[in-house]
Amino acid sequence: MAITLRVNGRGLTAEVPPEMPLLWVLRDELGLKGTKFGCGVGACGACTVHIDGEATRACRTPVGTIGAREITTIEGLHAHPNGQALQAAWVAHDVPQCGYCQAGQMMTAAALLKDKAKPTREEIEGAMAGNLCRCGCYDRIQAAIGSAAGVEA
Amino acid sequence: MDVTTIDRRRLILSIGAAAGGGLALGYGFFTPGEAAAAASGAIGDYVVVAPDGAVILLAKSPEIGQGVKTLLPMIIAEEMDADWSRVRIEFAPVDAKYGDQSVGGSTTTPENYEPMRKVGAAARAVLVQAAAERWGVPAASLKTARGEVIDPASGRRLGYGELAAAAAKLPPPEPAKLVLKSPKDFTLLGTDQVGVDTPAVVHGEPIFGIDTELPGLEYAVYVKSPVPGAKLVSADLDAVRRQPGVTQVFALDGLAPPAGQQVGLAPGYAPGVAIIARNWWLANEARKVLNARWDESIGAGHSTDVYDAQAREILKGSGKVVSQHGDVDASLAGASKRVQAVYHAPFLAHLSLEPQNCTARPTADGGVELFAPTQVATDTRELTAKTLNLPLDKVVVHIRRSGGGFGRRLMADAPVEAAVIAMKAQKPVKLVWAREDDVAHDYYRPALWIALDAGLDAKGHVSAYRSHGVSFTRDGTKPTTGGGVFQDAVPGLLAGSARTEQSLMPTIIPTGWLRAPASNALSFVHEGFWDELAHAAGQDPIAFRLAHMRARIAAEAENSEEGEPKLKISRLAPVLELVAQRSGWANRQSLPHGVGMGVGCYFSHRGYFAEVAQVRVSQDGDWRVEKVWVVGDVGSIILNPLGARAQVAGSVVEGISHLRCAVEFKDGCTVPTNFPDFDLSRMPDAPQIDIHFLITDHPPTGLGEPALPPVIPAVVNAVYAASGARVRELPLTADRIKAALKTT
Numbered sequence: 001m002a003i004t005l006r007v008n009g010r011g012l013t014a015e016v017p018p019e020m021p022l023l024w025v026l027r028d029e030l031g032l033k034g035t036k037f038g039c040g041v042g043a044c045g046a047c048t049v050h051i052d053g054e055a056t057r058a059c060r061t062p063v064g065t066i067g068a069r070e071i072t073t074i075e076g077l078h079a080h081p082n083g084q085a086l087q088a089a090w091v092a093h094d095v096p097q098c099g100y101c102q103a104g105q106m107m108t109a110a111a112l113l114k115d116k117a118k119p120t121r122e123e124i125e126g127a128m129a130g131n132l133c134r135c136g137c138y139d140r141i142q143a144a145i146g147s148a149a150g151v152e153a
Numbered sequence: 154m155d156v157t158t159i160d161r162r163r164l165i166l167s168i169g170a171a172a173g174g175g176l177a178l179g180y181g182f183f184t185p186g187e188a189a190a191a192a193s194g195a196i197g198d199y200v201v202v203a204p205d206g207a208v209i210l211l212a213k214s215p216e217i218g219q220g221v222k223t224l225l226p227m228i229i230a231e232e233m234d235a236d237w238s239r240v241r242i243e244f245a246p247v248d249a250k251y252g253d254q255s256v257g258g259s260t261t262t263p264e265n266y267e268p269m270r271k272v273g274a275a276a277r278a279v280l281v282q283a284a285a286e287r288w289g290v291p292a293a294s295l296k297t298a299r300g301e302v303i304d305p306a307s308g309r310r311l312g313y314g315e316l317a318a319a320a321a322k323l324p325p326p327e328p329a330k331l332v333l334k335s336p337k338d339f340t341l342l343g344t345d346q347v348g349v350d351t352p353a354v355v356h357g358e359p360i361f362g363i364d365t366e367l368p369g370l371e372y373a374v375y376v377k378s379p380v381p382g383a384k385l386v387s388a389d390l391d392a393v394r395r396q397p398g399v400t401q402v403f404a405l406d407g408l409a410p411p412a413g414q415q416v417g418l419a420p421g422y423a424p425g426v427a428i429i430a431r432n433w434w435l436a437n438e439a440r441k442v443l444n445a446r447w448d449e450s451i452g453a454g455h456s457t458d459v460y461d462a463q464a465r466e467i468l469k470g471s472g473k474v475v476s477q478h479g480d481v482d483a484s485l486a487g488a489s490k491r492v493q494a495v496y497h498a499p500f501l502a503h504l505s506l507e508p509q510n511c512t513a514r515p516t517a518d519g520g521v522e523l524f525a526p527t528q529v530a531t532d533t534r535e536l537t538a539k540t541l542n543l544p545l546d547k548v549v550v551h552i553r554r555s556g557g558g559f560g561r562r563l564m565a566d567a568p569v570e571a572a573v574i575a576m577k578a579q580k581p582v583k584l585v586w587a588r589e590d591d592v593a594h595d596y597y598r599p600a601l602w603i604a605l606d607a608g609l610d611a612k613g614h615v616s617a618y619r620s621h622g623v624s625f626t627r628d629g630t631k632p633t634t635g636g637g638v639f640q641d642a643v644p645g646l647l648a649g650s651a652r653t654e655q656s657l658m659p660t661i662i663p664t665g666w667l668r669a670p671a672s673n674a675l676s677f678v679h680e681g682f683w684d685e686l687a688h689a690a691g692q693d694p695i696a697f698r699l700a701h702m703r704a705r706i707a708a709e710a711e712n713s714e715e716g717e718p719k720l721k722i723s724r725l726a727p728v729l730e731l732v733a734q735r736s737g738w739a740n741r742q743s744l745p746h747g748v749g750m751g752v753g754c755y756f757s758h759r760g761y762f763a764e765v766a767q768v769r770v771s772q773d774g775d776w777r778v779e780k781v782w783v784v785g786d787v788g789s790i791i792l793n794p795l796g797a798r799a800q801v802a803g804s805v806v807e808g809i810s811h812l813r814c815a816v817e818f819k820d821g822c823t824v825p826t827n828f829p830d831f832d833l834s835r836m837p838d839a840p841q842i843d844i845h846f847l848i849t850d851h852p853p854t855g856l857g858e859p860a861l862p863p864v865i866p867a868v869v870n871a872v873y874a875a876s877g878a879r880v881r882e883l884p885l886t887a888d889r890i891k892a893a894l895k896t897t
Contacts, residue, residue: 136805
C-alpha cells in the first residue's frame with residue numbers, strides 16, 4: 001500500500017507493507033541511507049531517528065504506525081536546533097573511527113540536548129547507553145556532546 | 154608510460170609507486186573526481202594535481218575505522234608539500250600495481266611509511282623540476298611549501314596546479330636519487346588531523362559498503378545452515394517465491410574449499426538458499442516460510458562444554474613441544490616454590506557494527522564487479538575469480554568504507570557469496586547478512602586452555618616456566634586460523650628455563666583473527682599468571698617484572714638477533730616503568746576499599762604497551778574499570794596523534810568487551826544470536842583513559858592492535874588487587890569473581 005511519510009520536512013511516499021520497519025523504508029525505498037542497520041532488534045541504536053522529536057529505533061517501528069508524525073533522520077539533523085552544534089563538535093573531536101554508529105549516536109545526542117540543554121556527565125552516559133559503538137569512541141562522544149552543550153565533559 | 158596530448162584543462166599529473174616497492178610515474182589525463190576510474194588504466198597512480206591546484210591522493214588500503222584512508226595520504230602530502238586543506242582523497246582501484254591491498258595485523262603503517270614517503274617525494278621532484286625549467290634556475294635552488302614551488306632568490310612562486318602539465322611531461326625521478334625530508338622538518342605528520350570522511354559521516358552520507366546504490370539493484374539474503382557447511386536437505390522455495398516483493402529464489406550447492414581450509418580464505422562458498430527481493434526487509438521476511446532442513450550431523454559433539462571437558466583431560470598430560478630452553482623438569486623439581494594454574498579464554502565473535510554485506514553486479518564482458526566493505530580487497534578479487542572460475546581481469550573490486558573490521562573482514566566469504574548470487578541471478582544484487590547471520594557465521598576467536606607450572610628459586614626468580622596450551626585444528630596438524638599460537642611470551646622468555654607444549658583438538662567451528670589475534674588471549678593467560686608469580690614471590694608485580702627484564706636486557710645487548718618475534722625487552726621495560734610512574738602505582742595502597750590496580754604489559758604487532766587498570770569491585774562481584782593508564786612505544790613519531798589516541802582508547806574499550814563476552818556452541822551451532830546476548834562495552838562501561846606515547850628511535854609502527862592485549866590482564870589483576878579474587882577463566886562475570894573469592 002502507498003504510505004506517505006513526513007521525512008526531514010518533506011512528504012515522501014513508498015509502496016510498502018505497513019508492518020515494514022521504518023529503517024528499511026528509509027534505506028531501500030526512499031534512498032536515505034544515513035540511518036544504519038545494526039541488529040534489527042533495537043539493541044544497538046544505529047538506526048536511531050526522531051519521530052516528533054523523540055529518539056526512536058527505526059528498525060522496530062512499523063512504518064504504518066507513524067502517520068503524520070514528523071520523522072527526522074541524520075540527513076535532516078542540520079535543521080535540528082542542536083544539529084549543527086553537534087555536527088561541528090563531532091568534527092572538532094574527530095569522534096568517528098569507522099563511523100557506522102555515529103548517525104544513531106548523534107540523533108540520540110540531539111534528542112538529549114533538546115530535553116536537557118546542559119546535561120551532566122552521568123546524564124549523558126545514561127542517555128547514550130543504548131547506542132553501541134564497537135570502535136570504542138565513547139570518550140569522544142562524551143566530549144563532543146559536552147562541547148555542543150557548552151558544558152565541561 | 155603513456156603521454157597523450159589532450160585538452161590542457163584536463164591535464165593532470167599522476168605519480169605512484171609500482172608494485173614491488175620500486176617507483177614508477179604514470180601520467181594520466183582526467184579531471185579531479187575521475188581519478189580512481191582513470192587510474193585503473195594508468196601505472197601506479199597515487200597523486201593527481203588538477204590545474205587549479207587541487208590535489209587528489211589515492212588511498213591504497215581499505216578503511217575499517219583504523220584511519221589509514223587519512224594517514225597514508227598524509228604521508229604522501231608531507232613529502233610532496235601539498236596543501237592538506239586542498240587535498241581530496243579517494244580509494245585506489247584494486248589492482249596488482251598497488252601491491253596487496255589489505256589491512257590487518259597493524260601492518261599498514263610499518264609497511265607503507267617509506268613507500269608513501271617516496272611517492273610524495275617523487276611528485277615533489279617533478280614539480281620542482283618543472284618550475285626550474287620554467288624559470289631557468291637549478292632545481293636544487295628551489296623550495297616547496299603548501300602546494301607551491303618557491304624560488305627563494307627571486308621570491309617567485311608557482312602553484313602545483315600551474316606546473317602539473319609541464320611536470321607530467323618529465324621523466325620520472327630515479328628512486329635512488331629521491332631525497333626524503335628529515336622528520337624534524339615535517340609540518341603535517343605529527344599533527345592532529347581529522348579523519349577525511351568525518352564530515353561525510355556526520356551528515357549521513359552513503360559512504361559505507363552497505364550504502365551502495367546501483368541502477369536496478371535488488372536485495373538478497375543468503376540462508377545457510379546453522380552448522381557450518383551443512384548441506385540442504387529440503388526447503389520450500391515455492392512458498393518463498395510467493396512472498397511479497399520476492400523476485401528470485403534459488404538453492405546453491407556451495408563449493409567446498411580445499412581440505413583443511415576455510416571458505417573466505419580459500420576459493421569456495423557455503424551451501425545455502427538465496428532469496429532476492431525488491432528491498433532487503435522483504436527478502437529477510439520471506440525466509441520465515443523457507444522451512445529449510447539441513448543435514449547437521451557433522452556438527453554432533455562440537456559443543457563448548459564437550460571441548461572444555463576434552464581440553465582439561467588433555468592438560469593432564471603433555472603436548473607437542475614447540476619451543477624450549479634450559480631443563481624445565483629439573484628446575485621445577487628443584488624449585489623453592491611451585492605455582493600451578495589452568496587458564497581458559499573462550500571463543501569470541503567480531504561483531505562489527507556494519508553486518509557482513511557486499512554488492513555485486515555482473516558485467517557486460519561476463520565478469521563481475523564488487524563493491525566491498527573488506528579488509529582484503531586483493532584477496533576478495535582473487536577468491537571471487539577462482540570461485541567463479543573467471544580470469545582475474547574480469548573481476549573488478551571497489552573498496553567501500555567498512556563499518557568496523559576487527560579481523561572479520563579478512564575473510565572474503567560475504568563478497569564471494571554476493572558475486573555468486575549476482576552471477577546466478579544475472580542482476581545487480583546487494584547481499585546483506587542479518588545480524589543473526591553475522592553472529593551465526595562468524596570466524597570466531599578460538600578458545601584456548603593453558604596449564605601453567607612455574608618454579609621460583611630461593612631469590613624469588615622464575616627458574617622454570619612450563620606452559621601447555623590446548624586449542625584447535627582443522628586439518629589434524631596445524632592450529633586453526635587465529636589461534637593456537639603458543640609462542641614464547643614474556644614470562645617464559647624471562648625464566649631460567651621454559652618449555653611450551655601444544656595440543657590440538659579437531660573442530661568444525663570456523664575460526665579467524667580477532668583484533669590482536671592470539672595476543673588477546675595469551676596476554677590474559679601469561680600476564681595473569683605472571684601476576685600470580687609476583688604475589689607468590691611476595692613482590693610488587695611491576696618490580697618483579699622489571700627485575701626479570703633487566704637480566705634479559707643484558708643478554709639482548711650481547712645478541713642483537715635475540716627474540717624470535719623481534720621482541721626487545723629493552724623496549725618493553727621502559728613503557729612498564731613509565732606507566733608505573735604515570736598511574737601512581739607506588740601509592741596504590743591508598744586507594745579506597747574495593748578498588749585495586751593491576752598491570753599488564755605486552756608486545757604485539759611491533760608495538761610495546763604497558764597498561765595499569767584501576768578497577769572497583771563490589772561485594773556482589775560487579776566490577777567497573779574506573780581508569781586505565783596506557784604507555785606505548787610505537788617508534789619515532791606518532792604520525793596522526795588524533796587518530797593514534799582513538800586507536801588506543803578504542804583498544805582499551807574493546808579489551809573490556811573481550812573480558813565480558815563469550816560464544817558458546819551446541820552441536821556445531823552458535824548459541825548466541827544477536828547483540829542482547831553479548832555484554833559489549835557501552836558508554837557507562839568506558840573508563841577514563843590516560844594515553845602516553847614514549848618516543849623512541851625506531852621506525853613508526855601500527856596502532857590497530859597492540860594497545861589491546863595488556864588491558865585484559867591489567868583488569869583481571871586489578872580485580873585481584875581490589876577483591877582478592879583470582880579469576881583464571883573468562884568472561885569475567887560477577888559469579889566467577891564470587892566463586893574465586895571462596896577458593897582464593
